[in-house]
Amino acid sequence: MAPGRQRHVGLPGWIFVPAVLGAALVMLPLAGMVSRVDWNSFLSLVTSDSALTALWLSLRTSVASTLLCLAFGVPMALVLARTSFRGQGVIRSLVLLPLVLPPVVGGIALLYTFGRRGLLGEQLDAIGVQIAFSTIAVVLAQTFVSLPFLVVSLEGSLRTAGERYEVVAASLGARPTTVFRRVTLPLVLPGLVSGAVLSFARALGEFGATITFAGSLEGTTRTLPLYIYNLRVTDPDAAVAMSLVLVLVAVLVITFARPGRGAL
Amino acid sequence: MNKPLRKLVLLPAVLALVLPLAACGGDDDGEAGNGGTTTLTVYAAASLTSTFEQIGDEFEKAHDGVEVEFSFGGSSDLVTQIQEGAEADVFASADTANMDKLVDADLAGEDPRDFATNTLEIATPPDNPAEVASFQDLASKGLQLVVCAPEVPCGAATQTMADNLGVTLKPVSEEQSVTDVLAKVTSGEADAGVVYRTDVTAAGDAVHGVTFPESGDVVNTYPIAPVDGSDESDLAAQFVEFVLGDTGQQILQDAGFGQP
Numbered sequence: 001m002a003p004g005r006q007r008h009v010g011l012p013g014w015i016f017v018p019a020v021l022g023a024a025l026v027m028l029p030l031a032g033m034v035s036r037v038d039w040n041s042f043l044s045l046v047t048s049d050s051a052l053t054a055l056w057l058s059l060r061t062s063v064a065s066t067l068l069c070l071a072f073g074v075p076m077a078l079v080l081a082r083t084s085f086r087g088q089g090v091i092r093s094l095v096l097l098p099l100v101l102p103p104v105v106g107g108i109a110l111l112y113t114f115g116r117r118g119l120l121g122e123q124l125d126a127i128g129v130q131i132a133f134s135t136i137a138v139v140l141a142q143t144f145v146s147l148p149f150l151v152v153s154l155e156g157s158l159r160t161a162g163e164r165y166e167v168v169a170a171s172l173g174a175r176p177t178t179v180f181r182r183v184t185l186p187l188v189l190p191g192l193v194s195g196a197v198l199s200f201a202r203a204l205g206e207f208g209a210t211i212t213f214a215g216s217l218e219g220t221t222r223t224l225p226l227y228i229y230n231l232r233v234t235d236p237d238a239a240v241a242m243s244l245v246l247v248l249v250a251v252l253v254i255t256f257a258r259p260g261r262g263a264l
Numbered sequence: 265m266n267k268p269l270r271k272l273v274l275l276p277a278v279l280a281l282v283l284p285l286a287a288c289g290g291d292d293d294g295e296a297g298n299g300g301t302t303t304l305t306v307y308a309a310a311s312l313t314s315t316f317e318q319i320g321d322e323f324e325k326a327h328d329g330v331e332v333e334f335s336f337g338g339s340s341d342l343v344t345q346i347q348e349g350a351e352a353d354v355f356a357s358a359d360t361a362n363m364d365k366l367v368d369a370d371l372a373g374e375d376p377r378d379f380a381t382n383t384l385e386i387a388t389p390p391d392n393p394a395e396v397a398s399f400q401d402l403a404s405k406g407l408q409l410v411v412c413a414p415e416v417p418c419g420a421a422t423q424t425m426a427d428n429l430g431v432t433l434k435p436v437s438e439e440q441s442v443t444d445v446l447a448k449v450t451s452g453e454a455d456a457g458v459v460y461r462t463d464v465t466a467a468g469d470a471v472h473g474v475t476f477p478e479s480g481d482v483v484n485t486y487p488i489a490p491v492d493g494s495d496e497s498d499l500a501a502q503f504v505e506f507v508l509g510d511t512g513q514q515i516l517q518d519a520g521f522g523q524p
């Protein structure tokens with residue numbers, strides 16, 4: 001997988017045709033969007049009060065949900081990679097479900113769990129917590145959809161790293177917590193970072209679960225994607241400008257989290 | 265480790281791009297292979313979904329070999345799609361503002377004609393937990409109110425109504441469409457939502473409707489027009505007449521629409 005490795009067998013020439021077509025399929029729409037950007041007003045469009053409010057809300061909630069992903073995802077990945085128990089395969093599949101689930105389905109599931117009339121709604125109401133239509137709902141929706149990215153990424157790193165050094169450390173008398181802190185964590189750090197960055201990106205782009213579960217109100221629940229969705233009706237120029245901002249963020253994220261870069 | 269991850273990450277993106285293309289392909293086939301049938305494509309506001317499907321059925325019965333296809337959505341989305349080259353034969357809007365956009369773009373085949381009106385109504389969960397009885401009640405403290413965003417027709421109407429009555433609304437969410445507002449009400453998340461009268465009728469037992477005397481002050485008018493450059497301009501004109509005719513008007517009135 002190392003970049004620059006010599007190939008000994010050439011590829012058949014026809015392979016390049018579908019490969020280039022596929023690449024065009026991904027890149028042409030981006031070019032199409034960029035061609036619509038009104039550069040003269042770009043700066044004023046992306047720095048309007050509403051845009052900055054949405055951007056700030058998006059950044060705050062995405063950071064919060066990435067922290068939650070780390071808090072829950074690291075232990076989950078460790079349990080999945082380093083232990084074995086009955087039904088582990090099923091558990092893993094269920095935990096990874098949000099990766100392939102349409103986000104709007106996630107939103108409906110969250111609604112019927114944490115909503116006012118949901119599974120936990122009455123209990124939450126009794127202790128005075130109301131999640132629906134709050135910023136907490138946004139963070140919850142984002143964490144739901146982005147957690148699997150961290151778990152998949154980290155579990156892969158843990159399996160690739162293997163247990164050799166951990167066994168050595170333990171045999172030298174290190175306690176499990178010390179082994180985790182001094183051996184495991186440094187070993188998988190690249191995987192952990194790339195997983196966290198991917199989770200952050202997924203949280204930043206989250207739309208379906210948020211609009212279904214949290215609603216849309218400026219400053220409280222209207223994150224950047226919801227703002228763009230709202231804006232495309234009245235101000236397509238501004239919607240395109242804000243979309244470009246999200247594309248730039250995505251490019252940055254992919255650059256930092258690209259597999260094979262700094263990773264194992 | 266990274267390979268499977270990369271695939272997983274890219275797969276949804278690729279599917280999201282390819283699936284709509286596949287759907288487009290299907291449409292083209294349908295039009296190309298018309299063995300004696302003619303397809304009329306009608307772009308209509310989402311609030312017209314059930315009524316226009318009924319009108320479409322009746323129109324097909326009255327016109328042999330004609331098939332009416334609908335694309336329902338937010339009026340502003342639909343008009344954007346038509347401006348971007350969507351092959352629509354007829355456009356029915358939920359407000360005059362979006363029809364004006366079509367006219368301004370020189371895309372209306374004939375002058376638009378008003379075919380229905382709609383007024384606002386409050387929708388609450390069936391048991392009306394917050395005991396909403398008037399539009400003024402919507403300003404009560406602690407009430408979980410959901411409205412349409414001011415950018416969409418129902419939201420603009422709600423805003424006008426609130427301004428007229430001097431009521432300051434503090435919604436917990438401003439949704440993109442009437443359907444989204446209703447969904448928040450039927451799931452019990454919201455105590456009340458402001459939608460159209462016809463939406464309350466269509467939702468049946470899922471919601472409780474609260475009418476208020478001032479509703480007649482803010483009336484939303486629905487215009488319809490054939491789209492310029494349509495291959496089926498005669499048929500499009502006939503469809504417009506049909507909507508304005510007895511059958512169309514009866515179906516609309518049964519659903520709670522008012523006469524223009």
